[in-house]
Amino acid sequence: MAAINAVTDLSVEDGIAVLTLNSPPVNALSAGVRDGLALGVGQALADPAVKAVVLICEGRTFIAGADITEFGGAQKGASLFEVQTAIEDCSKPVIAAIHGTALGGGLEVALTCHYRVAVPSAKCGLPEVNLGLLPGAGGTQRLPRIVGAQKAMEMMTSGQHVPAKQCLAMGLVDELVEEGKLRDGALAFARKIVAEGRPLKRVRDLNDKVEADRAHPEVFDAFRKANARKFRGFLAPEYNIRCIEAAVNLPFDEGLQVERKLFMELMSGYQSAAQRYSFFAERQAAKIPDVPDDTPLIPVETVGVLGAGTMGGGIAMNFANAGIPVTIVEVKQDALDRGLSTIRKNYERTAQRGGLTAEQVEQRMSLIKGSLDMNDFATVDLVVEAVFERMDIKKDIFTKLDAICKDGAILATNTSALNIDEIASVTKRPEAVIGLHFFSPANVMKLLEIVRADHTSKPVIATSMKLAKKIGKIAALVGVCPGFVGNRILAQRQREANKLVLEGAMPWDVDRVLYDFGFPMGPFAMSDLAGLDIGWVKEKSKGETLRDVLCEMDRRGQKTGAGFYDYDENRNAKPSPVTEKIIKDFIEKSGANPRQISDEEILERCIYPMINEGAKILEEGKAIRASDIDVVWQNGYGWPVYRGGPMWWGDHIGLDKVLAKMKEFEAKMGEQFKPSPLLERLVAEGKKFSDLKA
Ligand code: 3HC
Ligand code: NAI
Numbered sequence: 001m002a003a004i005n006a007v008t009d010l011s012v013e014d015g016i017a018v019l020t021l022n023s024p025p026v027n028a029l030s031a032g033v034r035d036g037l038a039l040g041v042g043q044a045l046a047d048p049a050v051k052a053v054v055l056i057c058e059g060r061t062f063i064a065g066a067d068i069t070e071f072g073g074a075q076k077g078a079s080l081f082e083v084q085t086a087i088e089d090c091s092k093p094v095i096a097a098i099h100g101t102a103l104g105g106g107l108e109v110a111l112t113c114h115y116r117v118a119v120p121s122a123k124c125g126l127p128e129v130n131l132g133l134l135p136g137a138g139g140t141q142r143l144p145r146i147v148g149a150q151k152a153m154e155m156m157t158s159g160q161h162v163p164a165k166q167c168l169a170m171g172l173v174d175e176l177v178e179e180g181k182l183r184d185g186a187l188a189f190a191r192k193i194v195a196e197g198r199p200l201k202r203v204r205d206l207n208d209k210v211e212a213d214r215a216h217p218e219v220f221d222a223f224r225k226a227n228a229r230k231f232r233g234f235l236a237p238e239y240n241i242r243c244i245e246a247a248v249n250l251p252f253d254e255g256l257q258v259e260r261k262l263f264m265e266l267m268s269g270y271q272s273a274a275q276r277y278s279f280f281a282e283r284q285a286a287k288i289p290d291v292p293d294d295t296p297l298i299p300v301e302t303v304g305v306l307g308a309g310t311m312g313g314g315i316a317m318n319f320a321n322a323g324i325p326v327t328i329v330e331v332k333q334d335a336l337d338r339g340l341s342t343i344r345k346n347y348e349r350t351a352q353r354g355g356l357t358a359e360q361v362e363q364r365m366s367l368i369k370g371s372l373d374m375n376d377f378a379t380v381d382l383v384v385e386a387v388f389e390r391m392d393i394k395k396d397i398f399t400k401l402d403a404i405c406k407d408g409a410i411l412a413t414n415t416s417a418l419n420i421d422e423i424a425s426v427t428k429r430p431e432a433v434i435g436l437h438f439f440s441p442a443n444v445m446k447l448l449e450i451v452r453a454d455h456t457s458k459p460v461i462a463t464s465m466k467l468a469k470k471i472g473k474i475a476a477l478v479g480v481c482p483g484f485v486g487n488r489i490l491a492q493r494q495r496e497a498n499k500l501v502l503e504g505a506m507p508w509d510v511d512r513v514l515y516d517f518g519f520p521m522g523p524f525a526m527s528d529l530a531g532l533d534i535g536w537v538k539e540k541s542k543g544e545t546l547r548d549v550l551c552e553m554d555r556r557g558q559k560t561g562a563g564f565y566d567y568d569e570n571r572n573a574k575p576s577p578v579t580e581k582i583i584k585d586f587i588e589k590s591g592a593n594p595r596q597i598s599d600e601e602i603l604e605r606c607i608y609p610m611i612n613e614g615a616k617i618l619e620e621g622k623a624i625r626a627s628d629i630d631v632v633w634q635n636g637y638g639w640p641v642y643r644g645g646p647m648w649w650g651d652h653i654g655l656d657k658v659l660a661k662m663k664e665f666e667a668k669m670g671e672q673f674k675p676s677p678l679l680e681r682l683v684a685e686g687k688k689f690s691d692l693k694a
Contacts, residue, residue: 008036010043015051016190017044018183026064027057029105031077033067037109038078041086041094052093052190055113056183061100062122063109068131068276071267080105080137088112088202093193097186098122098173101161108137111146114200117189118164118173119182127159129236131279132272132642136263138204140243141255145206146171149213152244153223157237204252213248220245233518234642235271270652274644278634281627281645285476286465289624289694295462298408304329304377305384306397308339308370311414312386314442317343318471320367321443327369327376336370343368346443377404382467384436386414394418395426402427410460412436416487420453420480430455434464437484439636447636448473449484476631479622486632488617489646492609495672497523500602501546501583504594507564508575513602518640525573528563532556549582605665608658611650615676618692626651626689651688659683 001011007023007030019040021027037055044053057063066080087094087109096102096110098118107124110116118124126135126143134140135156144152147170155162167173177185213219220241224231231237239262246258266272305316305328316326330336347361356364369376377383383405385397394413401411411433413423424433435451448468452461461477468475478485497510501524511522521529532547533556541548550556550563555578557563558571565573587594614629623629630645643649650658659680665673682688 004040004043005032005036007032008040010040012044012047012050013187014191015049015194016187017047017050017053018187019044019053019055020058021056021063022058024059026061027059027106028064028067028069029080029083029109030067030070033063034080034083035077037083038086041083041090045090045092050092051194052095053090054095054097054183054186054190055087055109056097056186057099059100062096062098062102063106064101065104065106065127066137068279071276080109084109084112084137088114088204091200093190093198093200095186095190095193097177097182098124098164099182101125103161104128104135104139105137108135108139108142111139111142111203114202115174115189115193116167116172117175117177117182117186118167119179119185120164120176121179122164122167122173123161124164124167124172125159125161126156127161129157129240130159130275132234132236132269132275133266134236134240134243134259134263136259136267138256138259140240140259141247141252142203143172144213144244144247145203145209148209149216149244149248150219150223152247153220153241156240156244157227157231210248217248233640235269236266236275239266271642274642274648274652277627277644277648278630278641281631282474284625284694285474285628285631286469287694288461288465288477291458291461291465295458297466298381298410298459298463300324300381300410300463300467302327302380303382303384304380305386306374306377306401307385307387308336309386310440311438311442312384313339313343313346314440314444315384315386315414315436315438316368317346317364317443318438318473320364322471323367324471325367325369327371327380329371329374329376331372333372336372340368340370374400374404377401377409379406380409382410382412384412384414386438389415389418391418391422394423398423398433399426402429408432410434410463412464414438417483420451421455424453424455431457432460434460435480435484436464437486439486445636446472446474447486447632448475449486449632449636450475450477451480451484452477453480474631474635476628477624478628478632479620481617481620481622485617485623485629486636489610489613489629489633490637492613493606494523496605496609498546500597500605502587502590503592503597504587505597505602506575506580506583509597509599510602510606513599514606517603517607518643520638524564528557528565528567528573530557531559532563546582546586549586550579553578555579604661607646607649608661608665609673610646611658612662612673612676612679614647614650615678615682615689618689619676619678625694626692647689651690655679655688656683 001009004010009020011018021033023033044050094113095115096113099122102110102124126139128135164173164176168176175189243259243262246255303319303324303326305312305326308328308330316328319326347364350356351361383401387393413435420435424430433453434456437449437451439445439447450464465475483491500510501507507524511525514522533551536551541552543549554560555562558567561567564579566576567573617623626647629647633639633645634641639645659675662673662675
């Protein structure tokens, strides 16, 4: 085997050239990889002994796309377009041999090869949309020529990784080869192509699919309409669709020009910058500076969950889904039965939608055992406590867990706001105590806030971070403080939303502004959905707050047909004249004058204090880096992905602007708006949150 460059080798076996890429971790199309490909294909073409070329990758995957770290920098080495032209115009057949994932630019390179073979475990996809982009190396023009407009729209706007078997059925892959024998299989395929004298198949020349699609222009708008809710606010899905329309309606080269123009537009916009940032932010969040990769892990083979209520049931499902047996302990049989039957109903609902087979439902249920005896936790490796949010109860429970659980077991609490150091203090092993803060519904929500207490050991942290990944969560490590990171920042927004309403804005005004910003719903619609009476006690209610009055009138949210809003029988919300009157009475009683509040003020009052609170959190060391805060808000609170997160958004709009507004609000409304010293310092130094080192 001869080295072409540091990441590419070329060998010739029996008339077949094998061009091997080896650029860990994911063979992304860096300058070195592009150069190696261009040179390698050129050498194979020039060698008269070579009859065909196999392109194959070492390591965990085929090419996983363009090298995202190179985006925005000056182009070095061969361009991707030159590489693709060299392959597609090669007069000898080029065969892509795919394992792992052929994604983005990786699949686009494979689409310029004349044939594609894959092992059954391989997957192909164009996930650029998740980076706020579209496939910019001909993928938007080539994919529809193989799979048609409808499937291309589905693949490109979801970014899904399609399994090899489905790729074969769609014609995206020409042949499957035996798992673990990709090289031999691809070589055999190449020999067959040569022996049969099969023509060079250039995807760009295929026209029957796009010609057929031309007769059905209505599919595009139908697709847009069907997905309007999912695509709301995002630019990239619409741009992907426009490129596919161009593929259907224009000659190949003109379609490519449309693709290039729209790609450049997306690449230079803030949405893609935010989405690319988020890709790295999630991966960065897994890295804890003082907990190195080689920190010993605690094997977690069995789990105990205490409490089978709203959270406990969902938490247990996460572990069962990952094949880990769970014991759920409750105080009373009826609570246990209710909890287990809710879990079963959730699984059955997933099965009805086709997400699980009946057999899988039973298999998961068989991993969940109910009990009324905490002694059943004696052998488990991890306990997650999810009982009522009361310090006295939690302390009592942790004293018992300390006595029952084996040495080395991790003792976790799902508390949403209580002081975990205080909980840990009742045990003789505070190093084993950690917060695992799941979000509701716990079996669905991606975020896991992992809360490190004063004495939590490094192996307990490392194990919790790894376990989060295993159960499909995105984890961020945070410190102990009231509300931790997510709820602490939420409290700022909630306070301002409530205040705005008492100054003259209506709940639906506040909700509309935040919905238009990109949140899935505003705070008042959210309260109606959750139920206004959560934590409300009838006997103690004295009509002091808006909520008290609404609950006293039995307007407790969607479930009672009225809350802040009025609801029709289909739970459609309408602004409520009743609520409006209550608000006006409140304002009158307080002696204040209601005023007209602009949408701009609503947004700034809700968002800027969140950014400021994030700065305080960083200052206090309760989050490791600004991007971890953004990971929390995107994955747990519906912050729009295309706006990065509160900290990224602060950087984007300018911290000087945020600071100036906070000062203005502070002067008018008091010290709740006092800017954090970190915010002041960054502005004085002309820096951003992203300049801070972890
Ligand atoms: N460019 C640069 N680095 C990349 C990368 C890429 N395309 N894809 C992954 N990486 C890096 C990650 O940042 C991570 O680095 P780290 O170890 O320093 O944190 C490392 O590779 C491993 O990644 P994961 O932790 O995500 O590994 P997994 O095994 O869980 O997943 C994967 C592998 C499925 C390939 C996943 O990394 C992934 O989805 N990557 C992105 C794929 C993608 O979006 N491709 C399209 C790129 S845009 C494009 O091609 C434009 C073109 O149309 C012109
Ligand atoms: P819940 O009231 O729905 O469930 C609590 C369950 O714990 C009940 O079924 C109760 O019978 C059981 N329980 C009480 N004492 C027990 C004991 N000594 N032993 C065994 N079981 C006992 O409460 P929910 O909402 O599930 O909350 C649980 C914890 O999760 C709380 O700490 C809460 O703050 C936290 N949390 C709640 C979220 C939510 O949205 N509901 C979100 C994130 C955290």
